[in-house]
Amino acid sequence: MTTSIEPFDVVDLIRVKRSSGTLSTAQIDWLIDAYTRGYVADEQMSALTMAIFLNGMQRSEIRDLTLAMIASGETMSFDGLGRTTVDKHSTGGVGDKITLPLAPLVASFGVAVPQLSGRGLGHTGGTLDKLESIPGWQASLTNERMREILADEGAVICAAGTGLAPADAKLYALRDITGTVEAIPLIASSIMSKKIAEGTAALVLDVKFGSGAFIQDFTRAQELAHTMVDLGTDAGVRTSALLTDMSVPLGKTIGNALEVRESLETLSGGGPADIRELTVALAREMLAAAGQPDADVEAALDDGRAMDSWNRMIRAQGGDPEAPLPVAPHTHVVTAAESGYLIEQEALPFGIAAWRLGAGRARKQDPVMATAGIELHAKPGDQVTAGQPLFTLHSEDESRFGRALEAVEGAWSIGGTAPAPRSLVVERIS
Amino acid sequence: MTTSIEPFDVVDLIRVKRSSGTLSTAQIDWLIDAYTRGYVADEQMSALTMAIFLNGMQRSEIRDLTLAMIASGETMSFDGLGRTTVDKHSTGGVGDKITLPLAPLVASFGVAVPQLSGRGLGHTGGTLDKLESIPGWQASLTNERMREILADEGAVICAAGTGLAPADAKLYALRDITGTVEAIPLIASSIMSKKIAEGTAALVLDVKFGSGAFIQDFTRAQELAHTMVDLGTDAGVRTSALLTDMSVPLGKTIGNALEVRESLETLSGGGPADIRELTVALAREMLAAAGQPDADVEAALDDGRAMDSWNRMIRAQGGDPEAPLPVAPHTHVVTAAESGYLIEQEALPFGIAAWRLGAGRARKQDPVMATAGIELHAKPGDQVTAGQPLFTLHSEDESRFGRALEAVEGAWSIGGTAPAPRSLVVERIS
Numbered sequence: 033m034t035t036s037i038e039p040f041d042v043v044d045l046i047r048v049k050r051s052s053g054t055l056s057t058a059q060i061d062w063l064i065d066a067y068t069r070g071y072v073a074d075e076q077m078s079a080l081t082m083a084i085f086l087n088g089m090q091r092s093e094i095r096d097l098t099l100a101m102i103a104s105g106e107t108m109s110f111d112g113l114g115r116t117t118v119d120k121h122s123t124g125g126v127g128d129k130i131t132l133p134l135a136p137l138v139a140s141f142g143v144a145v146p147q148l149s150g151r152g153l154g155h156t157g158g159t160l161d162k163l164e165s166i167p168g169w170q171a172s173l174t175n176e177r178m179r180e181i182l183a184d185e186g187a188v189i190c191a192a193g194t195g196l197a198p199a200d201a202k203l204y205a206l207r208d209i210t211g212t213v214e215a216i217p218l219i220a221s222s223i224m225s226k227k228i229a230e231g232t233a234a235l236v237l238d239v240k241f242g243s244g245a246f247i248q249d250f251t252r253a254q255e256l257a258h259t260m261v262d263l264g265t266d267a268g269v270r271t272s273a274l275l276t277d278m279s280v281p282l283g284k285t286i287g288n289a290l291e292v293r294e295s296l297e298t299l300s301g302g303g304p305a306d307i308r309e310l311t312v313a314l315a316r317e318m319l320a321a322a323g324q325p326d327a328d329v330e331a332a333l334d335d336g337r338a339m340d341s342w343n344r345m346i347r348a349q350g351g352d353p354e355a356p357l358p359v360a361p362h363t364h365v366v367t368a369a370e371s372g373y374l375i376e377q378e379a380l381p382f383g384i385a386a387w388r389l390g391a392g393r394a395r396k397q398d399p400v401m402a403t404a405g406i407e408l409h410a411k412p413g414d415q416v417t418a419g420q421p422l423f424t425l426h427s428e429d430e431s432r433f434g435r436a437l438e439a440v441e442g443a444w445s446i447g448g449t450a451p452a453p454r455s456l457v458v459e460r461i462s
Numbered sequence: 463m464t465t466s467i468e469p470f471d472v473v474d475l476i477r478v479k480r481s482s483g484t485l486s487t488a489q490i491d492w493l494i495d496a497y498t499r500g501y502v503a504d505e506q507m508s509a510l511t512m513a514i515f516l517n518g519m520q521r522s523e524i525r526d527l528t529l530a531m532i533a534s535g536e537t538m539s540f541d542g543l544g545r546t547t548v549d550k551h552s553t554g555g556v557g558d559k560i561t562l563p564l565a566p567l568v569a570s571f572g573v574a575v576p577q578l579s580g581r582g583l584g585h586t587g588g589t590l591d592k593l594e595s596i597p598g599w600q601a602s603l604t605n606e607r608m609r610e611i612l613a614d615e616g617a618v619i620c621a622a623g624t625g626l627a628p629a630d631a632k633l634y635a636l637r638d639i640t641g642t643v644e645a646i647p648l649i650a651s652s653i654m655s656k657k658i659a660e661g662t663a664a665l666v667l668d669v670k671f672g673s674g675a676f677i678q679d680f681t682r683a684q685e686l687a688h689t690m691v692d693l694g695t696d697a698g699v700r701t702s703a704l705l706t707d708m709s710v711p712l713g714k715t716i717g718n719a720l721e722v723r724e725s726l727e728t729l730s731g732g733g734p735a736d737i738r739e740l741t742v743a744l745a746r747e748m749l750a751a752a753g754q755p756d757a758d759v760e761a762a763l764d765d766g767r768a769m770d771s772w773n774r775m776i777r778a779q780g781g782d783p784e785a786p787l788p789v790a791p792h793t794h795v796v797t798a799a800e801s802g803y804l805i806e807q808e809a810l811p812f813g814i815a816a817w818r819l820g821a822g823r824a825r826k827q828d829p830v831m832a833t834a835g836i837e838l839h840a841k842p843g844d845q846v847t848a849g850q851p852l853f854t855l856h857s858e859d860e861s862r863f864g865r866a867l868e869a870v871e872g873a874w875s876i877g878g879t880a881p882a883p884r885s886l887v888v889e890r891i892s
Contacts, residue, residue, distance in 0.1 A: 046641030050515065075504040079640035082512035085480065210509035211476030 038066065042076045049083035057096045064100035068199045074206055081203070081212040089217035091262060097217070098263050101225035104199035108175065108231040113183055115144035116322040119232040120314060121223060123256070124156040126244035126383035127281035131159045131189060132295035133303075133311045133333070134318075136341035139186030140332050143322045146182055148192035148230055152392050152400065156246070156383065157288065160191055161391075165289035165358060165402035169351030187345045197225040216252065220259040227269070234270040234321035236314055237261070241458075242279030244379025250275070250458075257461045270321045272462035274313060277454055280377045280412055283307040287391040287405010287426060289357040299342050301334040304411070306456055308333070313457050360403035360426035364433045368416040372446040377412050381443035382423075385436040389427040401428050406436075412451055468496065472506045479513035487526045494530035498629045507633065508640040511648060519647035521692060527647070528693050531655035534629035538605065538661040543613055545574035546752040549662040550744055551653055553686070554586040556674035556813035557711035561589045561619060562725035563733075563741045563763070564748075566771035569616030570762050573752045576612055578622035578660055582822050582830070585813035586676070587718065590621055591822075595719035595788060595832035599781030611778045617771060620779070627655040646682065650689040657699070664700040664751035666744055667691070671888075672709030674809025680705070680888075687891045700751045702892035704743060707884055710807045710842055713737040717821040717835010717856060719787040729772050731764040734841070736886055738763070743887050790833035790856035794863045798846045802876040807842050811873035812853075815866040819857040831858050836866075842881055 040062050048055055055063070063080075066072040089097070110117040118138065122128055135145045149171075152158030160171040173181070173190045181188040194201065200222050207213045227235050237260055240246070241253035257273035264271025283304040285294045297303035298311060315329040332338045346353045386392065390401030407424045410416050422444065425436055470492050478485055485493070493510075496502040519527070540547040548568065552558055565575045579601075582588030590601045603611070603620045611618040624631065630652050637643045657665050667690055670676070671683035687703035694701025713734045715724045727733040728741060745759040762768045776783045816822065820831030837854045840846050852874065855866055 043639065043641045046512075050512070050641055073504075073639070075508040075636060076640050078505040078509040079512040079642060082476075082480070082509040083516065083641075086513065086516045206505060209473065209503070210506050211473045211480055211513075212509060 237273035240278035670708035
């Protein structure tokens with residue numbers, strides 16, 4: 033009985049998902065287009081996303097949603113670059129600075145690594161925030177300049193422009209304020225619409241599980257990984273995923289400049305064992321996707337090739353790789369109350385503590401402190417002696433130590449027997 | 463980490479309902495207040511209502527929600543009126559004109575019957591739309607004039623003011639466009655917040671099930687009835703409910719002026735058997751709640767007391783009960799193709815057909831045609847002869863007959879054996 037010329041009524045579409053039905057390709061195409069145009073209102077979209085959150089989506093619907101979001105904006109192409117492109121995406125975690133050593137390492141093998149990255153929100157850090165602690169480094173590039181750096185240096189890490197999948201940006205902002213962020217179909221289509229629109233030939237996903245991850249449950253993380261690998265494969269992008277443990281912080285630093293410092297150690301052939309392990313595993317996966325399954329990535333870390341690649345990448349974006357990194361004026365050391373083995377070190381509380389010290393932001397418009405964060409002097413399995421430093425808090429604002437310490441209360445423990453060693457890379461999905 | 467002075471974060475509340483948790487009284491009070499103030503946005507409320515639609519609410523939450531919506535506006539009181547007040551609410555159906563004979567009938571026993579009514583939307587008609595087909599009759603009254611008519615005449619049927627439970631009005635408008643109308647906790651709190659705020663001493667609910675009802679499934683209608691009776695009882699309102707069958711149209715007319723005509727027949731002691739049966743059953747229930755369990759309501763229909771009460775009620779609101787009702791300029795008769803028993807007559811298709819003829823509206827701002835609708839010449843169980851008129855369509859616009867006929871295609875059938883008789887009033891809940 034309506035006189036509208038629109039082909040569908042959004043309330044009918046909401047009813048379909050409300051009762052666990054399946055939307056057609058035409059319905060999803062119309063929905064995303066009508067939402068981008070503003071014909072479908074935010075309150076209608078949020079009811080629909082909650083129904084999707086609770087009732088899920090079929091594989092066909094997730095694919096249609098991803099394609100509709102790609103169609104809402106521009107697409108890029110790296111054809112004619114003269115290098116194979118391989119992108120990597122991590123679902124994010126505490127102390128996850130892997131992109132920093134990984135991109136130049138992989139680029140040192142002649143592969144192009146375009147890393148359109150984001151900023152941190154909440155307890156997980158953002159790659160751009162980390163790199164901005166390097167004096168002079170600029171996150172924003174035009175598409176042309178990005179291509180140029182990619183052709184010349186092989187690696188570029190920069191802010192994603194607003195032209196790719198604008199429907200996703202609008203939908204993500206809505207999900208953020210309506211409690212529907214953690215829905216697997218919506219996460220998968222959000223990530224993959226941008227990666228497919230970007231035009232990469234191959235993609236390696238680092239899908240995290242455990243207390244510091246976005247999706248904490250292993251089975252759900254597995255489902256997310258399968259969903260994204262399917263989406264990439266359906267769209268002609270060679271896609272694989274590693275499921276990695278995020279129940280303890282990655283490496284020994286959390287916080288922007290502190291994580292850059294640790295990345296430089298890794299690029300020099302050193303750094304914490306877990307950072308090197310994950311960097312190497314992801315580099316092998318990316319290079320295999322680029323046709324170099326036998327590349328000796330460890331040698332490139334040890335002989336300086338990865339570091340050379342880093343220096344060129346940083347300079348190309350105005351950064352000075354020789355300049356000293358900023359250091360926090362205030363620190364607070366926490367020592368072991370007893371001797372024994374460090375048993376636990378929970379990622380989420382340490383992530384929240386670093387955030388409270390100033391390393392993260394509560395609202396998108398907030399600035400972050402480059403120097404704030406936490407240095408971990410011991411990792412689970414290490415033997416510690418009473419009185420030995422366990423971790424050091426860093427901040428520009430001493431008054432923040434109290435609330436940071438509250439966050440980590442009970443988040444570590446010392447015991448008489450060593451904990452069982454944990455695997456970092458638990459499963460590969462392709 | 464937020465700097466807001468609000469005691470809760472709405473995203474946390476959404477997460478609670480998303481995972482089937484229970485909101486506290488303080489959380490619900492804040493939610494409804496913050497939504498009324500505009501601090502909680504429509505898109506947040508719609509995600510929350512979808513989570514409630516799919517995951518339900520505990521009895522304590524439904525009570526808290528109802529009380530919070532009452533607290534969002536003014537409350538009325540009928541104390542000092544000198545009459546006991548009894549209100550009746552129907553969840554709505556096809557051909558449901560029972561309020562029209564019922565209110566004056568009950569008032570004729572000295573009881574006050576305040577009927578704050580609404581307009582129709584979609585296939586169910588609205589009481590005010592029906593009464594507006596009476597020349598001169600006015601739906602809008604001030605609270606003072608409403609009280610005055612109630613004190614003088616005993617019965618008043620008028621538009622609900624905007625002062626009662628404004629949060630409910632805002633929430634209902636949102637649910638209407640976001641596919642969350644049919645959630646039992648939300649329907650129950652919406653209806654009951656207005657009835658409790660109105661200040662009636664007793665309330666009888668006519669909760670319908672079957673194809674023409676809002677809630678078609680019997681078990682869900684039963685759940686709605688129990689939920690509303692509990693809410694009323696908890697708030698000190700004597701509340702009971704009749705569960706009544708709405709799978710065939712009520713009476714022999716659907717449409718505004720046509721239903722007024724049938725109501726007048728009932729008030730004269732005649733009218734279709736089902737209309738009289740339901741009017742009498744609800745009147746007995748209301749009078750029992752008002753302390754007159756033995757009132758002879760049938761006599762009041764047969765001896766003209768109910769009609770006298772009607773005439774006074776209509777005149778008090780500017781209507782002329784003697785004026786002829788408007789009649790449609792165009793009619794279309796559908797006849798029986800064969801002889802036998804009328805087996806089926808589905809309420810929903812006939813409701814949609816009447817709507818398409820002009821009796822109802824698709825959007826709130828649309829007008830309705832007073833004369834449009836359907837007259838049913840036979841009801842299920844009646845014997846019919848081939849060629850005999852089965853029903854007549856009425857409209858001011860001949861071009862509407864085609865789509866109305868499409869709506870009722872297959873909605874009735876004629877067979878060799880009489881269908882089993884159906885009970886109209888199936889259960890009483892108190």
